[in-house]
Amino acid sequence: MDNSFSFTKPLLETPFHERTYEACYNNDWYRWAGYKIAREYSNTELEYTAMRNTAGVLDITPMHKYDIKGADAIRFVDKLVTRNVTEIKSGQVMYIIWCNEDGNVIDDGTVFCFDSNHLRIFCAERNLNWFSDTAIGFDVEVEDVSDTIAALAFQGPLSCKILNLLNVKNIENLKPFYFDDFDLNGCKVTISRTGFSGDLGYEIWCKNEDAISVWDSLFKFNRDYKVLPAGMNALEMVRVEAGFIQPNADFMSAEQALRPNRMRNPFELGMGWLVDLNKNYFTGKKNLVDLKKKTLTKKLVGLDIQGDKPAIGSVLYDKNKKEIGIVTAGMWSPSLKSNIAFGYVDKDHMKIGSKVFAEIYHPEELEYKKIWAECSVVKKQFFNPPRRHKVPAEI
Amino acid sequence: MPKTKYDVAIVGGGHNGLTTACYLAKAGLKVAVIERHSYVGGAAVSRELHPGWTYSNCSYVCSLLRPEIFRDLELSKYGLQIIPYEGSASMLDDGRFYAHYSDHDLNYRSIAQFSKKDAEAYERFGKDVMRQCKIIKPLLKMTPPDPTSFRPKDIMGLLEFAKYFAAKDELGGLGEKEIYDTIRFWTMSVRDYLEEYFESDVVKAHLAGSAIIGTALGPYSPGSAYVLLHHYMGEVDGTVGAWGYSRGGMGSITKAMAASLKANGGDIIAGSPVTKILIKNNRSHGVVLENGDEIFADKLVSNLDVKRTFLKVVEKKELPDDFYNAVKNFKIRGSSGKLNIALDDLPIWKSIPEGDPAGTGDLHITQSIEEMEGAYDDWKDGRWSKFPYVDMCIPSINDPTMAPQGKHYMSVFVQYVPYNLTDGGWTEEKRLEFGKHVMSRIGSYSENFNDIINHAEIRTPKELEKEVGLTEGNIFQGELTMDQLMFNRPIPGYAQYKTPIKNLYMCGSSTHPGGGVMGAPGANAAREILIDLKKQFNSHYI
Numbered sequence: 001m002d003n004s005f006s007f008t009k010p011l012l013e014t015p016f017h018e019r020t021y022e023a024c025y026n027n028d029w030y031r032w033a034g035y036k037i038a039r040e041y042s043n044t045e046l047e048y049t050a051m052r053n054t055a056g057v058l059d060i061t062p063m064h065k066y067d068i069k070g071a072d073a074i075r076f077v078d079k080l081v082t083r084n085v086t087e088i089k090s091g092q093v094m095y096i097i098w099c100n101e102d103g104n105v106i107d108d109g110t111v112f113c114f115d116s117n118h119l120r121i122f123c124a125e126r127n128l129n130w131f132s133d134t135a136i137g138f139d140v141e142v143e144d145v146s147d148t149i150a151a152l153a154f155q156g157p158l159s160c161k162i163l164n165l166l167n168v169k170n171i172e173n174l175k176p177f178y179f180d181d182f183d184l185n186g187c188k189v190t191i192s193r194t195g196f197s198g199d200l201g202y203e204i205w206c207k208n209e210d211a212i213s214v215w216d217s218l219f220k221f222n223r224d225y226k227v228l229p230a231g232m233n234a235l236e237m238v239r240v241e242a243g244f245i246q247p248n249a250d251f252m253s254a255e256q257a258l259r260p261n262r263m264r265n266p267f268e269l270g271m272g273w274l275v276d277l278n279k280n281y282f283t284g285k286k287n288l289v290d291l292k293k294k295t296l297t298k299k300l301v302g303l304d305i306q307g308d309k310p311a312i313g314s315v316l317y318d319k320n321k322k323e324i325g326i327v328t329a330g331m332w333s334p335s336l337k338s339n340i341a342f343g344y345v346d347k348d349h350m351k352i353g354s355k356v357f358a359e360i361y362h363p364e365e366l367e368y369k370k371i372w373a374e375c376s377v378v379k380k381q382f383f384n385p386p387r388r389h390k391v392p393a394e395i
Numbered sequence: 396m397p398k399t400k401y402d403v404a405i406v407g408g409g410h411n412g413l414t415t416a417c418y419l420a421k422a423g424l425k426v427a428v429i430e431r432h433s434y435v436g437g438a439a440v441s442r443e444l445h446p447g448w449t450y451s452n453c454s455y456v457c458s459l460l461r462p463e464i465f466r467d468l469e470l471s472k473y474g475l476q477i478i479p480y481e482g483s484a485s486m487l488d489d490g491r492f493y494a495h496y497s498d499h500d501l502n503y504r505s506i507a508q509f510s511k512k513d514a515e516a517y518e519r520f521g522k523d524v525m526r527q528c529k530i531i532k533p534l535l536k537m538t539p540p541d542p543t544s545f546r547p548k549d550i551m552g553l554l555e556f557a558k559y560f561a562a563k564d565e566l567g568g569l570g571e572k573e574i575y576d577t578i579r580f581w582t583m584s585v586r587d588y589l590e591e592y593f594e595s596d597v598v599k600a601h602l603a604g605s606a607i608i609g610t611a612l613g614p615y616s617p618g619s620a621y622v623l624l625h626h627y628m629g630e631v632d633g634t635v636g637a638w639g640y641s642r643g644g645m646g647s648i649t650k651a652m653a654a655s656l657k658a659n660g661g662d663i664i665a666g667s668p669v670t671k672i673l674i675k676n677n678r679s680h681g682v683v684l685e686n687g688d689e690i691f692a693d694k695l696v697s698n699l700d701v702k703r704t705f706l707k708v709v710e711k712k713e714l715p716d717d718f719y720n721a722v723k724n725f726k727i728r729g730s731s732g733k734l735n736i737a738l739d740d741l742p743i744w745k746s747i748p749e750g751d752p753a754g755t756g757d758l759h760i761t762q763s764i765e766e767m768e769g770a771y772d773d774w775k776d777g778r779w780s781k782f783p784y785v786d787m788c789i790p791s792i793n794d795p796t797m798a799p800q801g802k803h804y805m806s807v808f809v810q811y812v813p814y815n816l817t818d819g820g821w822t823e824e825k826r827l828e829f830g831k832h833v834m835s836r837i838g839s840y841s842e843n844f845n846d847i848i849n850h851a852e853i854r855t856p857k858e859l860e861k862e863v864g865l866t867e868g869n870i871f872q873g874e875l876t877m878d879q880l881m882f883n884r885p886i887p888g889y890a891q892y893k894t895p896i897k898n899l900y901m902c903g904s905s906t907h908p909g910g911g912v913m914g915a916p917g918a919n920a921a922r923e924i925l926i927d928l929k930k931q932f933n934s935h936y937i
Contacts, residue, residue, distance in 0.1 A: 005508060007494075007751045010501035034500040126515045144511060255519065258526055260573060 001208075003147075011036045014061035015150040015211030023229045030232045033062040033126070033146075038231040045334070047234035051197050052335055055156030056230035057218050058196075060203065065149055066131055068119040070140035077111055077119055079282050080134050082266060082275040088113045093177045093192055096121070097266060097274050098130075099284030103291050104254035104263035105271070106130060107247050110194060112179055120145070124246065125253055134283065150211040154218055155201030155238070157385075158225050160393035163191070163202065165221055171202075172392035185217035193393075196235060198242020200387045200394070240329050240340065243302065243381030245269060250300060250328040250342055265291050268344075269300050270380060298325065299350045302380035305339040306373040308332055309362040316343050316375070317357045324349060324356060333382060340382050341375070352377055401427045401662075403924065404692035406669045406682060406708070407864070407903070409437025410460075412698030413652035414917030415902040415924070417468045420659035422921075422930050428656065429682060429690060431668040431864065434646075435653050437698070438863045438870065439912050441646025445850040447799045450735040451644040452852060453863055454870070455788060455806040456480075456757065458629030458638040459913035460648060461535070463936035467918075473651035473658070476642040478793050479634070484753040485601040485761050486840045492746035493597045494753030497637075505753075510595040520592045520602075521636075526573060527580055528628045528635050535628070535908045535915045536936055538923055539882040539890040581621050581877055586764050588620040596763040603764050604784060607810050609870040609910065611728035613771030614764045618876040625875055625909065638757070640790045644797060648912060664690065672697070672704075672899065674713045679899040682708075694898045694928075696920060700872035701725055701885040701905040703864060709896065718895050721886045725905070726879060729814035729856025729868035730774055732783075734807035734833055737850040741789070741803055743842040755792045760785040760836060770811055777817030779829050784810040785836065802849070809833050814856040814867040821857050829855060871910025872903050881907060892920040900924055 001013045012035045014020070023041045030039040037059055041047060050056040068076060078085050081096040088094055090113055097108040109123030121131070131142045154163070163171045168182045171191065179192035187210035195201035206214045219227050239246065247253040251264040265288065266275050277289055305311050311330040318324050330341035341358070349356050353376060360371040387394055403419050405412045408430035420426045434440065438453035457477055465475070484494040493509060496502045506514035533555075540552025580588065585606035589599040603614045606623035613619070627636045641647045653663055667688070672695060673681040681691035697704040705714060705722045714722075747754040761767060761784050770780035786808040791797040797804040816825060830853030838845040856868025865872060873879055882890045885905040892900050902920035904910035922932045 005504055007496065007501065007748075007753065010496070010498045010504075012500075012504075031500060034503055126518070129512055129515050129519070132512065256522060258522055258529070 014059050015208040016059045016061065016152070016215050018212060019215045020059055020229065024231075028231075032232070033064065035062040037062060038229070040231045040233050041229050044231065044233040044237070047228050047230035048237045048334065050226065050228035051156045051230055051234060051238050052199065053156065054225050055154055055159040055162060055201075055218075055227045056234065057215070057227060058153040058155065058230050058235055060151045060153050061149075063122050063124070063146070063151055064126055064144070065146045066121045066123075066127065067143045067145045068121065068131075068140055069117060069143070070138070071117060072138035072140045073117055073119045074113075076135055076138040076140045077121070078280065079138070080131065081111070082282060082284065082288070084276045084279040085111060086279070088119075090115050091178050091180055093179055093194055095177075095274070097271055099266065099288065100254040101284055101287065102254070102263070103265045103284040103287035105247070105251060105266055105269060106254045108245075112192065125248070125255070130255065148208065150206050150208050150214070152204045152214065152218070153195050153197070153201065154204055155195045155197035155199055157200055157387055157394065159201050161395045162218065162221055162225060162227065164395040166217055172395045174393070175391050176389055185213050187213055189214060196242065196244055197238040198244070198381070198383050198388065199238070199385060200390075236329075237331055237333075240331055240342065241333050241335060241383035243379070245300065245342065245380070264300075267291060267296055268298055295347060296350065297347055298344050300328070300342055300344055300380070301350060302378040302382060303327070303341040303343050303356070303358070303375040304378045305330070305341055305358055305375045307371060308339055309360050309369075309371055309373070310339065311341045311343075311358040311360045311373065311375075314341075314343075314358040314360050316345060317359065318349065319355065319357065321357075327358060335383055338382070339373075342380060343375075345377065349377060352379065399425070399427075399662075401425050401690070401692035403694045403696060404429055404682065404690055405696045405698055405902070406672070407431075407437065407698030408435035408649070408653070408663065408665070409698050409903065410439045410649050410652065410912050410914055411902050411904060411917030411920075412437070412696070413649055413656060414464055414468070414914040415696055415698070415921045416661050417652055417656045417659065418918060418921035418932065418934070419924060420656055420661035421467075421933065422925055424928075424930075425660070426656070427662040427664055427690065427692070429667050429669055429684070430663065430665045433666045435663060435665065436646050436649035438865065439645040439649045441644030441650075444735065444852050445737045447802070448737040448804050448850070449644045449797045450804060450852060451641070451646070451790065451806055452735045452854070453733065453859065454645045454912050455790070455808065456638045457641045457645065457648065457912055458636075459911040460629070461914050461918065461936065462630070463536075463934060464914040464918055467934050467936060468652060468655040470648070470651040470655060473654035474643075475647050475651035477639045478642055479637055479639040480756045480793050482751075482753040482756040483601075483758070484747055484756070485597065485759040486744065486746050487597060488762055490746055492744070492753065493601050494747070494751070495601070496752060506598060509597050510593070513593045513595050513598045516592045517598075523576065524624065524627050525635060527577060527624055530577060531624065531628050534881070535913070536919065538892065538919050539884070539907045541888070541891065542882055543888075580624065582617060583620045584615050584617050585619040585623050586614045586768075588623070589764070600761045600763045600767060601759065603767060604759055604761060604786060607767060607771070607784060608786060608808065609731050609810075611726075611730040611774070611811075611869075611874060612876070613768045615768050616771075621877065621880070622875050625911065629911070629913070640794050642794050642796060644790070644794075645912065669708055671710070672708050672896075674709065674896055674899075677713070678897040694900065694924060696900040696902045696924070698903045698917075699864060700727060700866050700869075700903055701901065702727055702866040704901065705894075709899075713896060715895050718886060718889070725885055726874040726876065727866045727869040727872065728874065729859065730811045731856065731859070731868065731870055732779065732809040732812035732829065732833070733854040733859070734809065734830060735852040735854075736805040736807060736834075736848060737798065738803040738805055738847045739849050740801070740843065740847040741792070742805070742844045742847065745840055745842060756788065758787045760840060774811035774813050777813050777815060779812045779832065780810070783812075783833065783836065785833065786810070787837065807833060807837065812855055814860075821855055826853055826855055826858075829853065872905040873909070875909050880909065884909060892923045
């Protein structure tokens with residue numbers, strides 16, 4: 001891994017690159033925050049299945065990581081995000097979103113509390129400037145530590161079992177949305193019970209120099225329990241099943257949208273539960289108070305679609321063929337044996353059980369089959385097995 | 396000369412004059428372009444001034460040329476090809492260089508070497524500028540509506556304008572915030588604008604360059620931010636803000652236009668300087684050439700800048716006094732110089748490694764906005780800048796037709812150079828001294844530059860004026876400041892390509908939307924003429 005600047009190497013390599021490069025037969029790389037991440041290692045279906053059957057390993061090093069240090073660390077994050085974080089405890093993780101002054105969502109992420117003077121935010125987009133600007137007036141330092149921490153997501157029903165076999169002490173008692181320091185294969189790592197898969201799973205944070213050792217350990221019991229490295233395509237499948245939305249895929253980040261009318265507020269995204277209008281002033285509060293009183297004109301919902309042809313990029317209509325929205329993500333779910341999607345619908349079709357129609361263009365041997373499919377509006381969280389929440393976790 | 400009477404004669408064969416002519420000829424009119432030189436092109440020319448080398452000796456890169464015009468005039472069929480180039484760089488005194496790359500991730504890392512915050516801010520800057528470009532793009536194609544008029548056409552036009560400024564997101568237009576931003580952007584200084592995004596001097600200086608090129612404004616001058624936008628609103632194949640080379644030099648653009656014109660039955664009357672526009676009863680009906688010949692046409696269009704048109708070829712007695720005075724007061728100050736250099740080898744830069752794509756695009760010598768403002772101070776004092784802002788490129792790296800194998804052509808644009816030197820005016824010695832000064836500046840950033848110079852053409856604003864006919868050598872045919880833009884360009888009340896003289900129109904860069912090898916003024920003027928003739932304007936441009 002040589003990440004020094006050179007025009008011949010535009011993309012960075014993660015500390016796992018030596019291994020991911022070997023595993024990625026397809027040599028099919030996705031650009032994530034300037035890093036090379038495998039889109040597909042060998043076979044997306046198998047990688048997906050590993051995450052639902054045994055466990056999959058995802059290189060999530062490119063996640064942006066910002067250290068928030070100082071006496072006002074908690075107060076700062078509370079001003080930044082829509083949720084009340086003042087009660088956060090050491091070892092706890094919270095899912096957070098943050099908005100601009102207009103109340104439009106910039107990004108989502110997680111905040112880890114090491115202690116009341118040290119928090120760390122993980123997120124998909126770059127936010128150094130936004131955080132630094134918000135930090136003015138608080139006794140905090142915001143530092144981008146993205147490049148100093150290597151990270152893997154280890155997701156799937158056997159993830160705890162395998163960590164236990166690797167002698168990660170007491171891992172089964174780690175509660176969802178908590179983290180702690182552990183010893184893994186002789187390396188000091190931080191493990192959180194978090195992830196994108198909507199299943200039992202962990203995220204493992206380690207020093208760059210320990211990366212290879214950590215990676216190798218997760219495959220140690222492969223003769224008994226087949227663990228696979230999983231690429232971005234497989235991740236996309238599990239995150240849609242889990243109901244997790246993604247900036248610049250399901251909504252445009254308010255910091256990046258070129259067209260002002262493409263920005264979305266938390267209520268439109270079905271994230272109203274993350275907005276605490278009773279807490280102290282936070283960025284966007286004034287407008288969110290007003291928005292809360294207004295009727296929503298559009299909302300991102302889950303869709304259960306007739307047939308088995310994914311509704312990727314489909315336009316949504318009402319029964320009178322009036323255009324009412326668009327699909328942002330769609331897939332055939334192997335776990336649910338259902339045709340699922342996220343889509344925006346208008347105010348008359350937001351209720352669970354509402355019927356809308358998707359116009360699906362399905363390519364079939366150089367011709368498009370045009371399908372008019374009825375869709376039921378459902379909760380976005382399609383997949384949510386009990387094992388995900390169980391404490392102690394299954395070992 | 397055949398005693399033909401034309402439907403329309405265009406005075407001046409620059410890219411706008413040719414564009415107007417092409418559209419009119421395509422509409423079935425009998426059209427002639429009357430050009431002073433033996434070749435057409437105005438400031439978009441390719442000239443072999445040194446054997447074996449082709450110089451784009453005025454304009455040198457292409458981005459603004461509207462693709463609709465390219466398509467309408469079938470310029471590809473007539474040989475025009477635009478080659479996008481990658482990257483740009485500023486060379487620094489400390490031996491480093493700051494570069495932009497077309498690869499998004501490489502670009503981020505490049506900026507992050509100077510400031511991580513600026514690398515992130517560049518995304519936001521890019522988005523905000525892009526938003527402004529999207530607002531301005533449809534305006535380029537519009538004839539500016541007259542805000543004082545109640546004619547249906549003007550009212551419709553103003554509504555169209557308002558559409559883009561209306562606080563209604565549904566229209567794809569702007570929110571309140573964006574309207575504030577637009578008004579600020581169009582009026583503020585580029586220094587203040589960049590200050591809102593960036594912390595690094597180097598980043599700011601690199602970006603500010605676009606705001607001073609061709610402009611008699613400094614980076615601290617209000618209105619300079621708009622000039623940056625003017626340079627960003629072009630595109631190469633949908634990549635907004637991208638620049639490219641015209642294969643075979645900038646003259647390929649006008650050569651293709653001339654061929655398109657001829658194919659549509661238009662005439663080019665070259666080597667024929669126009670000395671006077673014939674006017675009778677406040678109507679123009681022809682021109683007088685230097686040799687005394689007369690050419691008659693129902694309508695005349697001037698591609699010359701507004702000053703040259705109304706102070707040189709139209710007699711004062713034909714003009715209303717207030718109009719004449721407004722023309723006299725039109726700001727068209729020369730501020731740029733140009734060197735065209737034939738090189739025996741590729742320059743080796745002290746900072747940029749060989750093969751780095753940053754070295755194949757536009758290269759600058761600039762350290763900070765303060766240095767650029769200092770360069771502007773020199774201009775105000777009537778001297779060429781001691782530390783000029785230099786915008787160099789080596790088209791022959793990407794374009795195999797510009798120089799013999801292994802040799803190179805370098806275009807060097809220099810900001811600032813005054814039209815009048817306080818110290819006794821321009822002389823041949825001063826011109827050469829100016830050239831030497833610029834070359835020694837470039838030489839100090841290169842290992843071999845001084846040893847590989849084979850030939851150099853040195854042009855001050857005087858040469859630009861003399862050869863191209865641009866008053867004071869102003870490359871935009873008039874400053875791009877708010878008081879001279881949109882419905883104020885070139886003269887309030889005369890922004891719709893018409894003049895106080897009946898049947899006399901304007902189509903040059905003095906008119907909306909202004910300078911650059913864009914073609915929009917020429918196409919807009921053609922549309923107005925065709926409307927007056929109750930003829931169809933067939934174009935992808937609408």
